[in-house]
Amino acid sequence: MYEGNKDYEKFLRDRITKLRIEKNLSERQLSFELWHCEGYINKITSGYTLPSIKEFVYICEYFGLTPKEFFDEEMEYPILMQKAIKELNGLDESSILLIIGFINKLKNK
Incomplete structure (x- = not known):
């Protein structure tokens, strides 16, 4: 081995x-x-x-x-990521883009 x-x-x-x-x-x-x-x-x-x-x-x-x-x-919390993806699936494009913008702001802190 x-x-x-x-x-x-x-x-x-x-x-x-x-x-x-x-x-x-x-x-x-x-x-x-x-x-x-x-x-x-x-x-x-x-x-x-x-x-x-x-x-x-x-x-x-x-x-x-x-x-x-x-x-x-690179996926540190895979269970939480799956849960987030499931929640995103029900949203429209503008809502998803808004969330992505929020995530980017959080990452830049």
Whole structure:
């Protein structure tokens, strides 16, 4: 195994932890939500094991993310971003442009 895999494994563990905390779930609760034994998520986040591709897709679906969004390092709060995008979908163009202007002002502070 080449060393680059270690970075992705750590990112996967850290991202699951961050998403779990963002949803205010314990490792045990998330394990049960994914229909696994209570230590399933702990085994992943502690580096003992990795989820299969199928299980990884289930984890993404649980958090409402695509695999691409899951691995997007620039998206710091993916669950909140998905929620914001869903809210924007119901707005007209002028409202969206107004919000974008507001976001730009916030970023320039």
